[in-house]
Amino acid sequence: MTTTDPFPPPDPDGWIPDIAAALEAAEVVDLDKARTRRVDPDQPTTNTDDTPDGDSDADEDAESLTARPEQVGPPVDPPDHDGPRPVGGQRRVPVLPAWAHSRADIVATARHAAGNAGYVLRFHAVRTPKYAAKVAVWAPIGFLRTLARLLRWATAEEGNWGLRQDAARRNDPETWLKLDRQRQRQTSVRWPILIAGSTAALVAAAVVWFGPTPAPVRWLAFLAVVVACARLGRPADRPITDRVSAGETYRKLTAELVRRALTSLGIAGINSAVAKNPGAISFPVEIHRDGPGHLAIVDLPYGVEAGEVIARRGRLASGLRLPLDQVWPDPAPGHTGRLALWVGYQPASQMRQPAWPLIRSGSVDVFKPFPFATTPRMNVVTVSLIFRNWLFGGQPGSGKTFALRLLVLAAALDPRVEIRGYELKGVGDFAGTAPVLSEYGNGFDEDTLEACAAMLKWLYDECRRRSERIAFYAAAGEAPENKVTPELASLKGSGLHPLVAFIDEIQELFHSPWGKEAAEYAEKVIKLGRALGVTLLIGTQIPDKDSLPPGITRNVNSRFCLSVADQVANDMILGTSMYKQGYRATVFEPVVEAGWGILAGFGKPSADRSYPVTGPELDRVIARAVELRTAAGTLPTPAEQTRTTAPAADVVVDVAAVWPAGEDKTWNETLCARLADLRPDVYGGWESAQLTAALKPHAITPVDVGRRIDGKAVTRRGISHAAILAVIAERDRKRRAN
Numbered sequence: 001m002t003t004t005d006p007f008p009p010p011d012p013d014g015w016i017p018d019i020a021a022a023l024e025a026a027e028v029v030d031l032d033k034a035r036t037r038r039v040d041p042d043q044p045t046t047n048t049d050d051t052p053d054g055d056s057d058a059d060e061d062a063e064s065l066t067a068r069p070e071q072v073g074p075p076v077d078p079p080d081h082d083g084p085r086p087v088g089g090q091r092r093v094p095v096l097p098a099w100a101h102s103r104a105d106i107v108a109t110a111r112h113a114a115g116n117a118g119y120v121l122r123f124h125a126v127r128t129p130k131y132a133a134k135v136a137v138w139a140p141i142g143f144l145r146t147l148a149r150l151l152r153w154a155t156a157e158e159g160n161w162g163l164r165q166d167a168a169r170r171n172d173p174e175t176w177l178k179l180d181r182q183r184q185r186q187t188s189v190r191w192p193i194l195i196a197g198s199t200a201a202l203v204a205a206a207v208v209w210f211g212p213t214p215a216p217v218r219w220l221a222f223l224a225v226v227v228a229c230a231r232l233g234r235p236a237d238r239p240i241t242d243r244v245s246a247g248e249t250y251r252k253l254t255a256e257l258v259r260r261a262l263t264s265l266g267i268a269g270i271n272s273a274v275a276k277n278p279g280a281i282s283f284p285v286e287i288h289r290d291g292p293g294h295l296a297i298v299d300l301p302y303g304v305e306a307g308e309v310i311a312r313r314g315r316l317a318s319g320l321r322l323p324l325d326q327v328w329p330d331p332a333p334g335h336t337g338r339l340a341l342w343v344g345y346q347p348a349s350q351m352r353q354p355a356w357p358l359i360r361s362g363s364v365d366v367f368k369p370f371p372f373a374t375t376p377r378m379n380v381v382t383v384s385l386i387f388r389n390w391l392f393g394g395q396p397g398s399g400k401t402f403a404l405r406l407l408v409l410a411a412a413l414d415p416r417v418e419i420r421g422y423e424l425k426g427v428g429d430f431a432g433t434a435p436v437l438s439e440y441g442n443g444f445d446e447d448t449l450e451a452c453a454a455m456l457k458w459l460y461d462e463c464r465r466r467s468e469r470i471a472f473y474a475a476a477g478e479a480p481e482n483k484v485t486p487e488l489a490s491l492k493g494s495g496l497h498p499l500v501a502f503i504d505e506i507q508e509l510f511h512s513p514w515g516k517e518a519a520e521y522a523e524k525v526i527k528l529g530r531a532l533g534v535t536l537l538i539g540t541q542i543p544d545k546d547s548l549p550p551g552i553t554r555n556v557n558s559r560f561c562l563s564v565a566d567q568v569a570n571d572m573i574l575g576t577s578m579y580k581q582g583y584r585a586t587v588f589e590p591v592v593e594a595g596w597g598i599l600a601g602f603g604k605p606s607a608d609r610s611y612p613v614t615g616p617e618l619d620r621v622i623a624r625a626v627e628l629r630t631a632a633g634t635l636p637t638p639a640e641q642t643r644t645t646a647p648a649a650d651v652v653v654d655v656a657a658v659w660p661a662g663e664d665k666t667w668n669e670t671l672c673a674r675l676a677d678l679r680p681d682v683y684g685g686w687e688s689a690q691l692t693a694a695l696k697p698h699a700i701t702p703v704d705v706g707r708r709i710d711g712k713a714v715t716r717r718g719i720s721h722a723a724i725l726a727v728i729a730e731r732d733r734k735r736r737a738n
């Protein structure tokens with residue numbers, strides 16, 4: 001049966017039903033025929049429109065099924081006003097509206113309102129000259145028009161004059177005289193009122209203008225009068241201000257919009273169910289405001305899983321006509337066919353993320369959760385370090401180093417935690433945290449890689465030592481479950497204080513000659529260390545099986561997958577079939593959406609953005625961590641600290657940076673002087689021999705460079721530009737190959 005809906009679907013762009021079009025489309029219904037056509041309420045409605053993606057939101061609107069006895073939840077689109085609704089039935093309206101449920105929600109709503117107000121203000125501010133011109137033209141007209149109206153009112157001729165003329169035409173002097181007397185009576189009252197009113201207005205104006213009124217008040221009053229005159233003088237169809245036609249790219253989430261988007265996904269289960277029964281997609285709760293956006297809880301047709309929709313997030317966003325990062329589908333609690341679709345007021349990339357709450361104050365207890373990221377709704381996501389191992393994966397520029405470093409900063413704020421780590425990229429991303437690190441290495445030279453592998457072996461030995469200690473305390477009844485407890489972690493001399501070790505860009509290690517052995521130790525540490533207070537944090541940009549052995553990926557219990565290029569990388573980091581289930585970090589763009597990733601291991605996986613802490617903020621956190629550790633007596637002294645490489649100076653890159661333009665060979669001493677200017681703390685006082693020694697590990701050999709000085713030929717030690725460029729090119733090639 002095909003029925004003609006007299007009311008077409010709302011205009012998808014404006015969401016205002018086109019009433020004229022609806023009236024045109026209306027047809028006269030023969031009631032008798034319509035009654036015989038009426039469906040047996042117990043029979044499912046059939047639809048001959050068998051195109052799965054047909055114009056379903058026009059013909060198959062569950063909300064218009066008034067004849068159906070089945071009640072599919074409460075109304076899905078609440079009215080725009082927040083007026084009282086009847087209480088009773090099966091569901092009670094929450095006492096507080098959804099936007100007032102938490103401080104974060106209130107702040108988000110207020111921020112959204114303030115953002116809108118700001119937009120309107122800016123909109124009008126740039127048009128001020130245009131408004132001023134309009135006011136200048138219309139104000140005198142309005143003034144004269146008002147004057148004429150007042151005079152007309154005082155003479156009381158309006159209406160009366162016409163009636164008197166009529167009486168005169170009918171030769172009815174009695175009526176004429178009566179009307180004239182009435183006019184005279186009215187004018188005798190109105191003229192004094194007008195004269196007194198005008199005088200009072202003039203006096204008030206003079207007082208305001210010439211009196212002791214502050215200048216801003218005076219000008220405001222003048223402006224108010226002028227604008228009022230302009231309003232009275234403007235043509236009825238020409239407002240002074242322009243209409244604010246469009247603000248942000250936000251549109252209210254409605255059931256119709258959700259239904260259209262879901263039916264456009266091409267999921268056979270949804271389309272066939274909706275074709276048979278338009279109420280197959282239902283909304284158990286009203287669509288409501290939730291933080292800085294709207295939330296729709298959707299019950300999908302029987303047999304369709306929320307994961308199937310989540311996996312098609314891009315198509316869903318297309319169906320909603322919104323940017324991808326404004327549309328956040330998630331599985332909802334209840335059953336697997338329940339979807340929580342949250343649509344933000346703005347794309348997430350345009351929302352301002354609050355600062356990490358621990359930058360200014362506070363410490364961390366690694367046995368308790370601490371803030372790590374925010375959700376698209378700007379809710380805080382907390383994570384923990386103890387009894388966990390972490391894997392961070394993502395392509396270059398996805399923000400994995402920042403995310404990993406955030407955990408190191410959190411660990412630094414718990415003075416009990418011993419921290420050791422290596423960054424194998426060699427750019428000094430962790431150099432700022434060095435004061436609190438017991439062991440630190442930076443670089444991808446052989447010494448650093450060997451030291452990093454040695455740290456993993458040391459961690460494994462430490463795990464063995466710790467397991468003996470745990471056995472001892474368990475026997476004494478102090479380690480229930482044979483795990484480190486907060487008491488044991490705090491007990492000086494227990495040897496069971498929390499230990500956090502990090503390795504960023506670990507693929508460099510696994511590809512090195514120490515890779516095989518290191519992978520074995522890493523896997524053992526991950527398996528053994530968890531209960532013993534040893535936490536390993538790993539970051540990698542190449543999650544294939546050579547760069548990240550499966551034994552490691554299988555055993556880590558906390559994962560943060562930032563932007564990745566493909567399904568394989570996604571599932572290597574998050575675990576098998578996560579991509580299929582709809583957890584796809586491929587949707588994030590590197591750099592643009594840096595810091596966004598799928599966090600798994602803390603309940604339901606979710607898309608979150610880690611807090612970026614860098615520069616002075618990072619220094620601030622480390623300064624506080626140093627204070628805490630000094631007070632607790634756990635700050636590693638320089639003598640205790642192991643440093644395998646000079647921090648954060650890559651001599652090859654630095655030589656390339658200071659190379660004199662246009663020269664293909666240059667003296668070492670020229671370079672040393674320039675290097676000292678670039679980084680006085682690292683290269684200050686370097687001489688030619690030192691530079692030669694520093695470049696030797698990179699296979700850059702010195703050459704003799706001849707110059708003419710004061711007419712004499714002088715030959716000294718130098719370097720060829722080509723050698724430097726070759727080393728850099730080789731590094732780039734290796735990185736790309738990785």
Ligand SMILES: Nc1ncnc2c1ncn2[C@@H]1O[C@H](COP(=O)(O)OP(=O)(O)OP(=O)(O)O)[C@@H](O)[C@H]1O
Binds near residue numbers: 398399609
């Ligand atoms: N949570 C975040 N929020 C906003 N911007 C971020 C965030 N994390 C990182 N960024 C930005 O992304 C840039 C790259 O971050 P990061 O160095 O952590 O990436 P990466 O994945 O380690 O890349 P690479 O492997 O190239 O070093 C940073 O310089 C920073 O500007």
